[in-house]
Amino acid sequence: MNTRGLEFRVSAAAVVAVLTGFLLGISGVVRADGSEEVRPVTEPVGEATRDWLQVQRGGEQASPTTQGLPEAARTRALGRYLESFEHPIPETYFPRDSFGTR
Structure with missing residues (x-):
């Protein structure tokens, strides 16, 4: 059984679902009766991301324990x-003629 097409359809459906949720989150929520509830943005866009990046840069919440891998895992x-450099990088990862076929 060829599952490549099924995997692509499932992935495409997941992308559509995420984008739909994102767009609804931006524009508001449409209720079953057709009315729309618009939710105001409570903080400037990107502010939470900037705050998290500042926490990472500052190191105030960093662990005092040095974290690393055991020698065997690092090796x-x-x-x-x-080994990844022993193989050439393919021009494409999927055969071009495999898209759109079942």
Whole structure:
């Protein structure tokens, strides 16, 4: 059974659902009776992101414990990374003729 088309359709449906939710969040909520509830933005756009970035830059909430991987895990990760250079980067990741076919 060819599942590539099914996976693409599921992914496309997920993207549509997320975009629809995003657009409804921007424009307001449409109720079943057709009336629209507009929700005002409570803080300037991007303010929360700037606050989180400042927390990360400042390091006030950083852990005092140094975090890292055990030596064996670091060695395996580095090996996988170095092996990735042994294969050429493909021009495309999917055959171009596979889109739009069932």
